[in-house]
Amino acid sequence: MHIPDGLMDPIVALIGMLEFLAFISVAVYFSSKRLQEKNLPRIAVLSAGIFVAQMLNFPIGGGTTGHLIGGALLAILAGPALAIVGMTVVLLIQSLMFGDGGITSFGLNALNMAIIAPLTGWGAYTLLKPLASGVGKVGSELAVAAAAWVSVFIAAAACAAELAVSYAISGGAYGIAAPVSIPAMLGYHAIIGIGEGIITAGVVGYLMAVSAETFITSQDMPAAKNRWHRILASRTAQATLAVLVVFALALPLYFLYSSQGEDGLERTMTDGDVEEGDALLTSPLDYGDSYFAALFAGVIGFVAVVLASLGILRVMKPMTRRD
Amino acid sequence: MIEAHVRGHRARDEEDGSAESSWFWQLDSRVKIVGTFGLVVVASLITRPEIVLVALAAAVAIAAISRVFPKRLLVAYAAAFPFIAFASVSVFLFSGWERGFTMLARTSSCVILLLVLALGTETFDLFSGLRRLRVPGLITTLLMLTFRFLLLLSDELERMKISRKARGFSGGRSLLDRNALRVISFTAGMVLVRASARADRVYEGLKCKAFERDMKPWRSTSVGAVDVVFLASFAIIAGLLAFGQYGALS
Numbered sequence: 001m002h003i004p005d006g007l008m009d010p011i012v013a014l015i016g017m018l019e020f021l022a023f024i025s026v027a028v029y030f031s032s033k034r035l036q037e038k039n040l041p042r043i044a045v046l047s048a049g050i051f052v053a054q055m056l057n058f059p060i061g062g063g064t065t066g067h068l069i070g071g072a073l074l075a076i077l078a079g080p081a082l083a084i085v086g087m088t089v090v091l092l093i094q095s096l097m098f099g100d101g102g103i104t105s106f107g108l109n110a111l112n113m114a115i116i117a118p119l120t121g122w123g124a125y126t127l128l129k130p131l132a133s134g135v136g137k138v139g140s141e142l143a144v145a146a147a148a149w150v151s152v153f154i155a156a157a158a159c160a161a162e163l164a165v166s167y168a169i170s171g172g173a174y175g176i177a178a179p180v181s182i183p184a185m186l187g188y189h190a191i192i193g194i195g196e197g198i199i200t201a202g203v204v205g206y207l208m209a210v211s212a213e214t215f216i217t218s219q220d221m222p223a224a225k226n227r228w229h230r231i232l233a234s235r236t237a238q239a240t241l242a243v244l245v246v247f248a249l250a251l252p253l254y255f256l257y258s259s260q261g262e263d264g265l266e267r268t269m270t271d272g273d274v275e276e277g278d279a280l281l282t283s284p285l286d287y288g289d290s291y292f293a294a295l296f297a298g299v300i301g302f303v304a305v306v307l308a309s310l311g312i313l314r315v316m317k318p319m320t321r322r323d
Numbered sequence: 324m325i326e327a328h329v330r331g332h333r334a335r336d337e338e339d340g341s342a343e344s345s346w347f348w349q350l351d352s353r354v355k356i357v358g359t360f361g362l363v364v365v366a367s368l369i370t371r372p373e374i375v376l377v378a379l380a381a382a383v384a385i386a387a388i389s390r391v392f393p394k395r396l397l398v399a400y401a402a403a404f405p406f407i408a409f410a411s412v413s414v415f416l417f418s419g420w421e422r423g424f425t426m427l428a429r430t431s432s433c434v435i436l437l438l439v440l441a442l443g444t445e446t447f448d449l450f451s452g453l454r455r456l457r458v459p460g461l462i463t464t465l466l467m468l469t470f471r472f473l474l475l476l477s478d479e480l481e482r483m484k485i486s487r488k489a490r491g492f493s494g495g496r497s498l499l500d501r502n503a504l505r506v507i508s509f510t511a512g513m514v515l516v517r518a519s520a521r522a523d524r525v526y527e528g529l530k531c532k533a534f535e536r537d538m539k540p541w542r543s544t545s546v547g548a549v550d551v552v553f554l555a556s557f558a559i560i561a562g563l564l565a566f567g568q569y570g571a572l573s
Contacts (some may be wrong), residue, residue, distance in 0.1 A: 003434030006367040041522040044468035089465045101437040104367040172418035173370045180413045202508020
């Protein structure tokens with residue numbers, strides 16, 4: 001998934017670099033404050049392990065190979081801020097020492113593998129863990145595996161979208177066309193994600209059983225002092241924030257690439273000379289035409305779906321108990 | 324394999340002996356980083372096929388005069404080639420051969436320049452150059468430790484391989500085998516646990532040698548006349564490429 005120099009449109013690369021710089025600044029700030037010195041060599045060992053894991057390509061069929069990303073593993077073990085820094089270090093070594101991934105595309109590579117992958121992996125794990133905890137160790141391992149799969153798939157989706165956007169806005173001079181990039185990246189990484197999920201669950205399970213106190217450093221956060229800090233320290237709040245951040249990151253791509261054309265049903269209605277009648281109920285909200293309007297609509301939609309899902313689960317729980 | 328990969332950058336053998344005495348190797352690492360990054364940025368912006376060819380020729384010429392060992396450069400380029408080829412073929416299929424070829428040449432020129440920087444600079448010089456260019460201390464320290472611990476992981480992996488062989492483990496099964504991924508993940512976990520214990524000792528050793536969480540350059544080079552000439556040459560090449568792209572367009 002390492003994008004080389006010269007492949008991406010300069011505007012897309014610049015947006016990626018600016019987003020990466022914003023995130024790494026925040027991550028370095030929090031990591032420097034929270035990192036205990038005893039954990040420094042451990043983070044380095046984990047980063048080195050992820051470097052090795054990314055070096056080992058395995059066949060996934062059709063003459064294609066894939067490699068692990070490791071973002072979810074690092075985020076689960078070390079927390080999101082240190083995971084962002086650790087993954088950035090891995091990508092820097094790959095880029096500077098081995099020419100794997102470029103300089104102008106470094107922002108995008110880091111955005112995909114050092115920010116989106118750890119944040120989605122960690123967010124998914126934090127949200128899934130309470131649901132899976134009732135099933136014991138297997139549930140916990142399933143939550144880790146699912147989080148790792150999600151992290152790979154979303155990172156690959158972001159990479160495919162960046163390639164497609166580059167192709168679209170440069171008129172074919174940069175990037176890869178969407179009909180090639182999206183199915184190829186998503187298809188292959190859906191398979192790679194399964195391997196990543198199983199291996200991540202195995203490694204985390206092993207470390208938890210053998211040497212939990214050595215490696216599980218994500219619990220090292222200092223105790224929250226006031227109410228605001230307690231809210232920020234809540235893992236559910238942090239996980240939700242992580243998902244929202246990924247959503248906000250992906251939104252510029254939506255504006256760059258989304259088509260103004262009609263969807264399938266609208267086109268069929270136009271072809272059949274059928275006009276859309278007045279709605280019985282008019283929605284108070286619209287998706288909006290600007291970044292912040294669409295972000296607001298997306299956040300409202302996301303929160304509504306999460307609350308509805310949690311409500312349905314709450315209702316279903318007593319029913320399953322009665323059964 | 325990992326050891327060869329990493330040691331290849333650290334301990335130069337006799338075949339690379341000439342590289343260390345080359346003018347490129349002797350340059351200040353900050354100047355090399357700034358010059359190379361600047362040229363890569365300009366090269367990645369070029370879309371006109373004839374100018375992209377000039378950029379590729381310039382990259383190859385720089386590789387030749389920097390006296391980087393050619394075999395190592397080719398091996399490293401070959402490792403990056405599959406993704407370059409995939410992108411170029413897809414552009415070729417959708418936008419024609421000219422754009423596909425342009426993509427191949429542009430990406431190759433950028434990769435070659437980066438490889439010249441990587442292979443023509445001592446690893447820790449590169450990291451200390453980044454630190455002196457104001458990259459946060461946490462990142463450069465982790466870069467240094469991560470690179471150091473790669474060798475340590477490799478050592479532990481080799482030791483585990485030997486002990487597993489001694490216990491009659493054959494390995495080499497398909498990834499579709501139901502135990503294969505379990506074995507891989509447990510092996511990775513074991514290597515991490517064992518390497519971590521050694522990493523702690525290495526870190527204690529560093530602290531005994533007055534290491535204080537932030538890497539300090541042990542070789543404080545200053546920018547000399549040769550560095551200025553190098554930077555000016557790279558700026559001229561970048562300027563000519565930019566003029567060829569944008570000057571001719573206007």
